[in-house]
Amino acid sequence: MIIDCHGHYTTAPKALEEFRKRQIDGLKDPSSSPAKDSLRISDDQLRESLEGAQLKLQRNRGTDLTIFSPRAGGMGHHIGNAATSELWSGICNELIHRICALYPENFIGVCQLPQSPGVRPDNCIAELERCVKEYGFIGCNLNPDPSGGYWTDPPLIDKWWYPLYEKMVELDVPAMVHVSASCNPNFHFTGAHYINADTTAFMQFLTSDLFKDFPTLKFIIPHGGGAVPYHWGRYRGIAQDMGRPPLKELLLNNVFFDTCVYHRPGIELLLKVIPADNILFASEMVGAVRGIDPETGHHYDDTKRYIDAIEWISAEDREKIFHGNVRKVYSRFAAR
Amino acid sequence: MIIDCHGHYTTAPKALEEFRKRQIDGLKDPSSSPAKDSLRISDDQLRESLEGAQLKLQRNRGTDLTIFSPRAGGMGHHIGNAATSELWSGICNELIHRICALYPENFIGVCQLPQSPGVRPDNCIAELERCVKEYGFIGCNLNPDPSGGYWTDPPLIDKWWYPLYEKMVELDVPAMVHVSASCNPNFHFTGAHYINADTTAFMQFLTSDLFKDFPTLKFIIPHGGGAVPYHWGRYRGIAQDMGRPPLKELLLNNVFFDTCVYHRPGIELLLKVIPADNILFASEMVGAVRGIDPETGHHYDDTKRYIDAIEWISAEDREKIFHGNVRKVYSRFAAR
Numbered sequence: 001m002i003i004d005c006h007g008h009y010t011t012a013p014k015a016l017e018e019f020r021k022r023q024i025d026g027l028k029d030p031s032s033s034p035a036k037d038s039l040r041i042s043d044d045q046l047r048e049s050l051e052g053a054q055l056k057l058q059r060n061r062g063t064d065l066t067i068f069s070p071r072a073g074g075m076g077h078h079i080g081n082a083a084t085s086e087l088w089s090g091i092c093n094e095l096i097h098r099i100c101a102l103y104p105e106n107f108i109g110v111c112q113l114p115q116s117p118g119v120r121p122d123n124c125i126a127e128l129e130r131c132v133k134e135y136g137f138i139g140c141n142l143n144p145d146p147s148g149g150y151w152t153d154p155p156l157i158d159k160w161w162y163p164l165y166e167k168m169v170e171l172d173v174p175a176m177v178h179v180s181a182s183c184n185p186n187f188h189f190t191g192a193h194y195i196n197a198d199t200t201a202f203m204q205f206l207t208s209d210l211f212k213d214f215p216t217l218k219f220i221i222p223h224g225g226g227a228v229p230y231h232w233g234r235y236r237g238i239a240q241d242m243g244r245p246p247l248k249e250l251l252l253n254n255v256f257f258d259t260c261v262y263h264r265p266g267i268e269l270l271l272k273v274i275p276a277d278n279i280l281f282a283s284e285m286v287g288a289v290r291g292i293d294p295e296t297g298h299h300y301d302d303t304k305r306y307i308d309a310i311e312w313i314s315a316e317d318r319e320k321i322f323h324g325n326v327r328k329v330y331s332r333f334a335a336r
Numbered sequence: 337m338i339i340d341c342h343g344h345y346t347t348a349p350k351a352l353e354e355f356r357k358r359q360i361d362g363l364k365d366p367s368s369s370p371a372k373d374s375l376r377i378s379d380d381q382l383r384e385s386l387e388g389a390q391l392k393l394q395r396n397r398g399t400d401l402t403i404f405s406p407r408a409g410g411m412g413h414h415i416g417n418a419a420t421s422e423l424w425s426g427i428c429n430e431l432i433h434r435i436c437a438l439y440p441e442n443f444i445g446v447c448q449l450p451q452s453p454g455v456r457p458d459n460c461i462a463e464l465e466r467c468v469k470e471y472g473f474i475g476c477n478l479n480p481d482p483s484g485g486y487w488t489d490p491p492l493i494d495k496w497w498y499p500l501y502e503k504m505v506e507l508d509v510p511a512m513v514h515v516s517a518s519c520n521p522n523f524h525f526t527g528a529h530y531i532n533a534d535t536t537a538f539m540q541f542l543t544s545d546l547f548k549d550f551p552t553l554k555f556i557i558p559h560g561g562g563a564v565p566y567h568w569g570r571y572r573g574i575a576q577d578m579g580r581p582p583l584k585e586l587l588l589n590n591v592f593f594d595t596c597v598y599h600r601p602g603i604e605l606l607l608k609v610i611p612a613d614n615i616l617f618a619s620e621m622v623g624a625v626r627g628i629d630p631e632t633g634h635h636y637d638d639t640k641r642y643i644d645a646i647e648w649i650s651a652e653d654r655e656k657i658f659h660g661n662v663r664k665v666y667s668r669f670a671a672r
Contacts, residue, residue, distance in 0.1 A: 144522070150486060151522045158521075185494075186480070186487040191539035191574050195563045196532035203527035223570075227531045227563030233599025234559075237625030237636035238527050263569025269605045289573030300573035 002304065003323045004058075005330075006176065006222050006258050006282035007066035007107075009096060010073075011053045013045045016095070020074070023088060027080050036087060046099055053286050055106060061304050063283070067330070068096055069110035069141050073189055075180035077115040078148030082123055085114040089127055097135040108333065109137040110176065113164075117147040121164040128164070132171045138332040140168070142175035142219075144201050149184025149193055156201055157208035165214050172331045174218035174256075177201040190288035198226025202255065206239055206247070211254045218254055218329050220280060224261035224270050232273040248275070256329055258282035259303045259321070262289055267306040276317035280325050281307065338640065339659045340394075341666075342512065342558055342594050342618035343402035343443075345432060346409075347389045349381045352431070356410070359424065363416050372423060382435055389622050391442060397640050399619070403666065404432055405446035405477050409525055411516035413451040414484030418459055421450040425463055433471040444669065445473040446512065449500075453483040457500040464500070468507045474668040476504070478511035478555075480537050485520025485529055492537055493544035501550050508667045510554035510592075513537040526624035534562025538591065542575055542583070547590045554590055554665050556616060560597035560606050568609040584611070592665055594618035595639045595657070598625055603642040612653035616661050617643070 019039040026033030054066060070092035077085055089112045096109045111131035113124040124140075131137040142164075145151050154160040156177070168175060179197040180189075187193040198221045211217060221228070228235060239247055256278050261267050270279065282303065289300045298305055307313070307321065327334040355375040362369030390402060406428035413421055425448045432445045447467035449460040460476075467473040478500075481487050490496040492513070504511060515533040516525075523529040534557045547553060557564070564571060572583055580586055592614050597603050606615065618639065625636040634641055643649070643657065663670040 150488075151520050152486075153522075155522045184487055186489075186491045186536060186540070188539045188543060188574075191542065191571065192532075192536040195535050195567060195570075196528075199531050199535075199563065200522060200528040203524045204522070206527065207524060224566065227535065227566060230560065230563060230566035230602050230605060231531060231597060233597070233602060233629065233636050234625055235527065237598055237627055237629065238524075240627045241625060261567060261569070262573055263609070265605050265608050266566050266569060269566060269601050272601050273599070289570055289577060291573050291576045293569065293573065300569050 001065070001323050002063040002281065003326045004063050004066040004282050004285070005220065005280040005326055006260055006284045007054060007068045008071045008284065008287060009068060009099065010071045010286050011049045012071070012095065013041050013049055015039060015041050019091070020088065023084065024079060027084065036091065039091060041095065043098070043102060046095070046102060050099065050103070055103070057285050058106060061302055063304060065105065066107055067110055067138065067326070068099065068107040070096060070112040072141065072178050073181045075112050075141070075143060076148070077143050077146035077180055078117055078183055082114065082116040082119045085116045086127070089114040093127070093131050093135065100135070108336070109135055110139040110141060111137050113140055113142060115143050115146040117152055121161050124164055125167045128167055128173070129171065132173055132332070136336065138330045138336075139173045140175050141178040143179050144177055144197055145179050148180060149182035149187045155204045157204045157210045162213075165217055169214055169216055174220060174329050176220040176222055178222055194223055194288070195226045198223050199228060202226065202228045202235070205251055205255055206235060206244065207242070211251065215253070218256065220256045220258055220329065222258045222260055222282065222284070224259060224266060225257035225274070229257065229270045229273050252278050256280055256325065259307065260284045260301070261303065262300040263293070264306040264309065267303065268310060271307070271310060271313060276313070276320050277325065279321045280329065281322045337401070337659050338399040338617065339662045340399050340402040340618050340621075341556065341616040341662055342596055342620045343390060343404045344407045344620070344623060345404060345435065346407045346622050347385045348407065348431065349377050349385055351375060351377050355427070356424065359420065360415060363420065372427065375427060377431065379434070379438060382431070382438060386435065386439070391439070393621050394442060397638055399640060401441065402443055403446055403474065403662070404435065404443040406432060406448040408477065408514050409517045411448050411477070411479060412484070413479050413482035413516055414453055414519050418450065418452040418455045421452045422463070425450040429463070429467050429471065436472070445471055446475040446477060447473050449476055449478060451479050451482040453488055457497050460500055461503045464503055464509070465507065468509055468668070472672065473509075474666045475509045476511050477514040479515050480513055480533055481515050484516060485518035485523045491540045493540045493546045498549075501553055505550055505552055508552075510556060510665050512556040512558055514558055530559055530624070531562045534559050535564060538562065538564045538571070541587055541591055542571060542580065543578070547587065551589070554592065556592045556594055556665065558594045558596055558618065558620070560595060560602060561593035561610070565593065565606045565609050588614050592616055592661065595643065596620045596637070597639065598636040599629070600642040600645065603639065604646060607643070607646060607649060612649070612656050613661065615657045616665065617658045
C-alpha cells in the first residue's frame with residue numbers, strides 16, 4: 001500500500017474561490033459578506049473535480065491513498081481576522097470531509113486551522129477537535145507564519161503554541177508545518193516562502209527543548225524538509241557548536257520529512273542523509289509544479305518514480321517510506 | 337591556485353566589538369557615541385587575529401587566497417540609521433583593506449555596504465566606489481533584507497536597487513547576496529536566515545527580467561545556493577509552469593553558487609545538478625560551523641576535502657570551481 005502524506009485540494013470547483021472572494025470583499029463592506037450556506041457544491045461537482053486530477057494521478061502513478069487537506073496557498077491566514085479564518089477553515093475542512101466520505105479508499109483528512117496573526121493558537125483547538133472527532137481527520141496543517149511572509153508571530157518553540165500542542169498530544173495527531181500564500185513581495189509562495197518556512201521550523205526545533213516538554217508531539221516538515229537535508233552537515237555542526245545533543249537524539253523521534261523533492265538527485269540526497277524512519281512518501285500532487293520534465297518525460301512531481309529508481313534502498317526501508325512510517329506518525333491512521 | 341570566494345573577518349580583535357557596542361549605546365545617548373578615530377587596532381593585532389585562524393587554515397587545507405569581507409553577522413544593517421551604517425561600514429571595510437595590504441597573497445577584499453532599512457540603496461554607491469577604486473576591492477556583499485528578518489524592503493528585482501546595479505556594472509564588480517544577523521526571533525541567523533535569503537534571492541531572480549536589463553550583472557548566492565540545488569527540479573518546474581525560459585538561459589550567465597555546504601552528499605548534489613561553470617569554491621571559514629565532524633574527523637567547513645574526494649569531476653571542471661570561475665565572475669580579480 002502506498003500512501004501519499006501530502007495532498008491538497010487544489011482543484012476545487014470555482015464556486016469555492018468565488019465564495020472566498022465574496023468573503024474577502026465583505027471585509028470592506030460587511031453587507032456583502034456571504035452567508036455560510038450560500039456556498040453550494042454538489043457531490044457530483046466534487047467527484048468531477050477529483051476524477052480527472054488527483055484520482056487519475058493516483059491510478060496512473062500507482063499510489064493508493066492520499067492524506068488530504070485544504071489548499072495550503074488558499075488558507076490565507078493573513079486575510080481578515082480570526083472570525084474570517086474560522087468561517088473559511090470550517091468550509092474548507094467540511095469539503096475535505098465530504099471528499100473523504102465519497103472516496104474513503106482514496107483520501108483521509110487533515111485539517112486547516114483557523115489561525116490569524118497575533119491571535120493565540122488556542123482559538124484553533126475547537127476546530128482541530130471537531131475535525132478529529134467528528135470527521136475522523138488524522139492531523140492538521142500548522143502555519144508557522146500566519147502573517148503571510150512577515151513572520152510577526154512567535155516561533156513554534158514558544159509557549160504561545162503550547163495549548164495547541166497539548167491538544168495535539170491529547171488527540172494523538174501530528175501537524176504538517178505548512179505556510180500559506182505570501183503577501184510579502186520578497187517571497188514567491190511555492191518557490192521561496194514554503195521552502196523557507198520548512199527550513200526555519202527545523203532550525204527552531206533544533207535550538208529548543210520543545211520535545212522534552214512534549215515527547216510525543218510530531219511534526220512533518222514538507223517539501224523534503226526545505227533546505228535541511230542538503231545542509232545536514234551544517235545542521236549537525238551548528239547543533240554541535242551549540243552544545244546540543246546529536247540531531248538524531250534531539251529531533252528525530254518527533255520530526256519527519258516528506259519526499260516532495262522534484263528531481264532524482266534531490267530524492268537520492270534525502271534518502272542518503274535522513275534515516276528511512278524519518279521519511280514519508282509524498283508528492284503534493286496536484287500542487288506547486290504541474291508540468292512534465294523534458295529531461296525525463298514524466299511529471300516533475302511524480303516522486304514515486306525517483307524512489308522506485310533508486311536501487312540501493314532496502315525493501316524494509318522502502319516499506320517504511322511508502323507506508324510504515326505513516327502508521328507511526330499518524331497514529332489515528334493505524335487506529336481507523 | 338585555489339581561491340576561497342567566501343571568507344569573513346570573524347576573528348577581529350575585541351576592540352572592534354567594543355567600538356560597535358559603544359556606537360549602538362550612542363544611539364540612545366548620543367553623548368556617548370565614539371569618535372571614529374577612537375578605534376585603535378594595530379597591525380600586530382590584525383596579524384595575530386589571522387595567524388592562528390584564517391591563515392593557519394589556509395595552510396592546513398591547502399587553499400591559497402580568500403576573497404575576504406567584514407563579518408556578515410556583524411553588518412547589522414537593521415541597527416540605527418543610515419549614518420550608523422555608514423560609519424560602521426567604513427570602519428569594517430578599512431580593516432579589510434589593511435588586512436589585504438598586510439597579506440596581499442592571502443586576501444583580496446570585498447566590501448560591506450552601508451545599507452539601512454527603508455533607505456534607497458543609492459546611498460551605498462559612494463562606499464562601493466571608494467572601496468573598489470581606493471582599496472582595490474573586487475566585489476560587495478549585498479543584503480537583500482536590511483531589516484534583519486522582517487523583509488520590509490523591496491525584492492532585489494525591484495527598480496529600487498537599480499542605481500546600485502548600474503554602479504556595479506560600471507565598476508564591473510559582482511555582489512554576494514548575504515544577509516546579516518536576524519532580529520526576528522523566528523530566524524536563527526546562520527541556520528535559517530542565511531539559507532532562506534539565498535533561496536529567496538534565487539526565486540526573485542527567477543521571476544524577473546533583471547538580467548535583460550543588466551546582462552553583465554553578477555550575483556554569487558552563498559551557502560551552496562540555499563535550498564536551490566536540492567530543489568533544482570522544483571525550480572526548473574516552476575519556471576516552466578510560469579512560461580519562463582529554461583534556468584540555464586534565464587539565470588546562469590548571472591547567478592553563481594558557492595560551495596559552502598558542509599557534508600559530502602550535499603557537495604555531490606551541488607556538483608551533480610549545477611553546471612561547473614556556475615560553482616565557485618568557498619568554505620566561509622572561520623564561520624558558521626567551527627567544529628570537527630565526528631563522522632569524518634575533519635572540520636565540517638573544510639569543503640575542499642569533499643570536492644577533492646569526488647572522483648567523477650573532470651580536471652577542467654575542478655579548475656573552474658577552484659579558480660577559473662573567480663576570474664570570470666570577479667573581473668577585477670583577473671585584472672589586478
